[in-house]
Amino acid sequence: MKYRMYKELMEQPESLKRTLKAEGDRMSQISNDIADCRRIYLVGCGSSLSTCYSARDAVAMNYELNIDVMTGYEFYYHRKIEEGDSVVIFTSQSGETADTLAALRRATDLGLKTVTITNEPESTMASESRSTIITRCGREEAILGTKTYMTQLLALYMILFGMHTDEVSDGMLSELEELPDEIGRLLSDTEDDCRGLAEEHAGEDIFYCMGSGPNYGLAYKLAMTMLMEGALKHACPLYSGEFRHGLIERVEKGVPVIFLESGFPGDELTERALRFCESLETRNIVFRMSDYSDLNSLLSPFVLAVPLEWFVYYLAHFNGEDPGSTRHIGKVRY
Numbered sequence: 001m002k003y004r005m006y007k008e009l010m011e012q013p014e015s016l017k018r019t020l021k022a023e024g025d026r027m028s029q030i031s032n033d034i035a036d037c038r039r040i041y042l043v044g045c046g047s048s049l050s051t052c053y054s055a056r057d058a059v060a061m062n063y064e065l066n067i068d069v070m071t072g073y074e075f076y077y078h079r080k081i082e083e084g085d086s087v088v089i090f091t092s093q094s095g096e097t098a099d100t101l102a103a104l105r106r107a108t109d110l111g112l113k114t115v116t117i118t119n120e121p122e123s124t125m126a127s128e129s130r131s132t133i134i135t136r137c138g139r140e141e142a143i144l145g146t147k148t149y150m151t152q153l154l155a156l157y158m159i160l161f162g163m164h165t166d167e168v169s170d171g172m173l174s175e176l177e178e179l180p181d182e183i184g185r186l187l188s189d190t191e192d193d194c195r196g197l198a199e200e201h202a203g204e205d206i207f208y209c210m211g212s213g214p215n216y217g218l219a220y221k222l223a224m225t226m227l228m229e230g231a232l233k234h235a236c237p238l239y240s241g242e243f244r245h246g247l248i249e250r251v252e253k254g255v256p257v258i259f260l261e262s263g264f265p266g267d268e269l270t271e272r273a274l275r276f277c278e279s280l281e282t283r284n285i286v287f288r289m290s291d292y293s294d295l296n297s298l299l300s301p302f303v304l305a306v307p308l309e310w311f312v313y314y315l316a317h318f319n320g321e322d323p324g325s326t327r328h329i330g331k332v333r334y
């Protein structure tokens with residue numbers, strides 16, 4: 001049986017391709033416009049917030065930029081927001097989320113440069129923001145965000161790496177162009193294995209999800225939207241380095257822990273946590289970038305998202321749930 005989300009998953013390569021084509025020039029124009037900004041705020045909620053974490057952490061591994069990530073209401077209520085040479089980049093697939101919209105209005109009141117990355121050209125945020133990037137996904141129904149996640153992340157990487165002119169950014173910008181094909185390949189190559197993995201773990205109630213560097217953002221998305229919203233499972237995200245400050249006391253034989261590993265410096269801690277978990281015989285599920293793609297490891301939040309999407313899709317299926325549906329909150333209204 002195929003749920004509606006299936007089609008949206010399959011549309012990810014085309015959405016990436018269309019977004020690159022239609023918005024590539026505007027993204028590099030924004031990179032130039034904000035190149036001298038002293039501080040960059042990245043603001044979003046849920047799946048959109050996760051793209052902010054990943055982009056910040058990918059950039060931080062290469063450049064010294066002042067980037068703060070905040071949820072919509074955090075930005076709204078934060079007493080001190082640096083004014084002057086600051087830019088606020090908002091991510092909201094609907095362009096209507098109340099939290100993020102409140103933050104946009106505060107940024108506008110403060111006279112800050114604002115950029116909104118959204119999938120809805122007619123949304124309130126698109127009309128109130130100084131600049132906009134429109135991700136070209138067509139309507140997305142799945143609560144957890146699939147193609148809008150991929151394209152938002154693409155836009156953030158394009159803008160933030162595009163602020164630099166050196167080998168790292170040139171390499172990154174050209175590898176981003178390869179993503180549509182790579183994501184297409186992964187969609188067909190990983191479905192069967194991840195379906196099997198989901199069947200094996202269908203009865204679990206909770207998953208701990210950890211990653212380091214740019215994979216933390218993906219671990220956050222995995223727990224908050226993919227597992228909790230999509231598969232209706234309990235889930236908890238954490239930075240790998242935080243393992244020994246809480247979870248270490250809770251892991252025991254049989255507890256499922258998902259590890260995202262991409263060979264980042266911080267993955268030394270991911271590996272250490274994995275070895276500890278192995279010694280306790282927890283149920284470890286490991287997603288390694290090197291098993292899936294030869295692209296730059298900084299692109300692992302795109303690459304690993306695909307097997308995770310299949311895992312979550314089938315986890316919901318084996319529990320009799322529609323992975324794209326919602327019980328309470330509803331897809332943000334348009």
Ligand SMILES: N[C@@H]1[C@@H](O)[C@H](O)[C@@H](COP(=O)(O)O)O[C@@H]1O
Nearest residue numbers: 045046047048092093094097143
């Ligand atoms: N249930 C949805 C999440 O899945 C989504 O990530 C978030 C942000 O939505 P948007 O990206 O439209 O601002 O809103 C709701 O909480």
